[in-house]
Amino acid sequence: MNYRIRSYTFEDFGNQVRLFHGSIAPGIMIGGFMVDLAYQNLPADSIFDSISETAKCLPDAVQLLTPCTIGNRWLKIINVGRFALAFYDKYSGEGVRIQLDYSKLNQWPEINTWFFKLIPKKEQNLQGLLSEIKEAGTTILTITGIKVNLELLGKKATASVPVCPVCNKVYQSADGFICPDCCSKILPYA
Amino acid sequence: MNYRIRSYTFEDFGNQVRLFHGSIAPGIMIGGFMVDLAYQNLPADSIFDSISETAKCLPDAVQLLTPCTIGNRWLKIINVGRFALAFYDKYSGEGVRIQLDYSKLNQWPEINTWFFKLIPKKEQNLQGLLSEIKEAGTTILTITGIKVNLELLGKKATASVPVCPVCNKVYQSADGFICPDCCSKILPYA
Numbered sequence: 446m447n448y449r450i451r452s453y454t455f456e457d458f459g460n461q462v463r464l465f466h467g468s469i470a471p472g473i474m475i476g477g478f479m480v481d482l483a484y485q486n487l488p489a490d491s492i493f494d495s496i497s498e499t500a501k502c503l504p505d506a507v508q509l510l511t512p513c514t515i516g517n518r519w520l521k522i523i524n525v526g527r528f529a530l531a532f533y534d535k536y537s538g539e540g541v542r543i544q545l546d547y548s549k550l551n552q553w554p555e556i557n558t559w560f561f562k563l564i565p566k567k568e569q570n571l572q573g574l575l576s577e578i579k580e581a582g583t584t585i586l587t588i589t590g591i592k593v594n595l596e597l598l599g600k601k602a603t604a605s606v607p608v609c610p611v612c613n614k615v616y617q618s619a620d621g622f623i624c625p626d627c628c629s630k631i632l633p634y635a
Numbered sequence: 636m637n638y639r640i641r642s643y644t645f646e647d648f649g650n651q652v653r654l655f656h657g658s659i660a661p662g663i664m665i666g667g668f669m670v671d672l673a674y675q676n677l678p679a680d681s682i683f684d685s686i687s688e689t690a691k692c693l694p695d696a697v698q699l700l701t702p703c704t705i706g707n708r709w710l711k712i713i714n715v716g717r718f719a720l721a722f723y724d725k726y727s728g729e730g731v732r733i734q735l736d737y738s739k740l741n742q743w744p745e746i747n748t749w750f751f752k753l754i755p756k757k758e759q760n761l762q763g764l765l766s767e768i769k770e771a772g773t774t775i776l777t778i779t780g781i782k783v784n785l786e787l788l789g790k791k792a793t794a795s796v797p798v799c800p801v802c803n804k805v806y807q808s809a810d811g812f813i814c815p816d817c818c819s820k821i822l823p824y825a
């Protein structure tokens with residue numbers, strides 16, 4: 446079994462996760478193996494963008510192990526609540542999607558219990574869970590080829606930086622005459 | 636002028652930014668001063684969550700300088716296209732909002748040109764811009780007190796981890812019977 450996650454040992458990656466994320470979250474440790482499996486299957490000389498299909502945990506695995514961050518926009522979150530990551534060539538859209546494969550969890554009771562939230566978090570056996578995650582490595586994952594429709598990602602360049610005539614705040618805009626927050630009040634403060 | 640950004644010198648923070656983000660993005664350097672100003676005005680003993688009002692650059696300043704990350708959900712992006720950050724007590728909602736104040740940019744021509752995208756990026760004077768950002772520090776920012784309506788943030792606990800009957804994929808759900816991607820096709824790949 447490959448216990449390494451990119452250039453890290455499992456334990457070293459755990460330390461990186463604790464420093465960045467605040468705790469050694471099981472989801473990020475599995476996410477590390479997901480990134481590792483993706484890189485084993487991607488051409489070494491291409492530039493990849495990524496999508497996380499959940500906002501929880503997985504984005505931090507991507508940010509720690511790849512050049513993709515939320516702020517540089519090479520990582521996007523499209524939150525459909527799935528524990529899956531996609532990596533794709535930013536020009537061709539060709540790439541891979543990795544997901545935790547629940548049909549492979551039979552022999553990993555702690556991972557199964559954690560993933561399906563069968564018991565409250567405080568009753569979980571974290572050390573047992575992390576041991577199973579390390580031992581299982583990439584074997585609980587499924588990888589499939591994908592082709593991302595780049596047009597659907599809808600990358601609009603910022604056309605202008607106007608002052609909103611309603612709130613008088615400056616905002617970046619690809620289109621539109623008043624700012625998104627005035628269009629439909631979405632910020633939870635004034 | 637305070638050239639420090641939290642515990643870093645301007646140059647040390649720049650190195651951190653380059654390693655994480657891929658380049659010393661001007662927006663993140665200003666973001667560093669925004670985080671610094673926020674922390675000067677927040678009680679030292681509270682636990683703060685954060686909101687970035689843009690998906691570009693600023694989230695990475697928060698992730699590098701605070702315990703808040705996208706993956707641990709202490710940082711949320713509510714993209715209204717504004718160059719602003721909010722930090723608030725996760726229990727009371729009390730906090731501060733920091734924005735780049737365009738009315739204070741008169742004496743900083745490089746920052747003004749960059750912020751309002753007055754010339755193409757490749758014609759920008761990056762060194763001159765970074766020098767102005769360092770010199771300006773927190774003086775180009777405005778801080779206001781806010782009270783976040785925590786109910787509007789709508790944190791729903793994951794109630795279950797069902798298998799979607801349409802696509803047969805597992806997803807996390809607070810409600811709903813089929814997964815978000817099948818409800819309204821939002822992922823740009825099958």
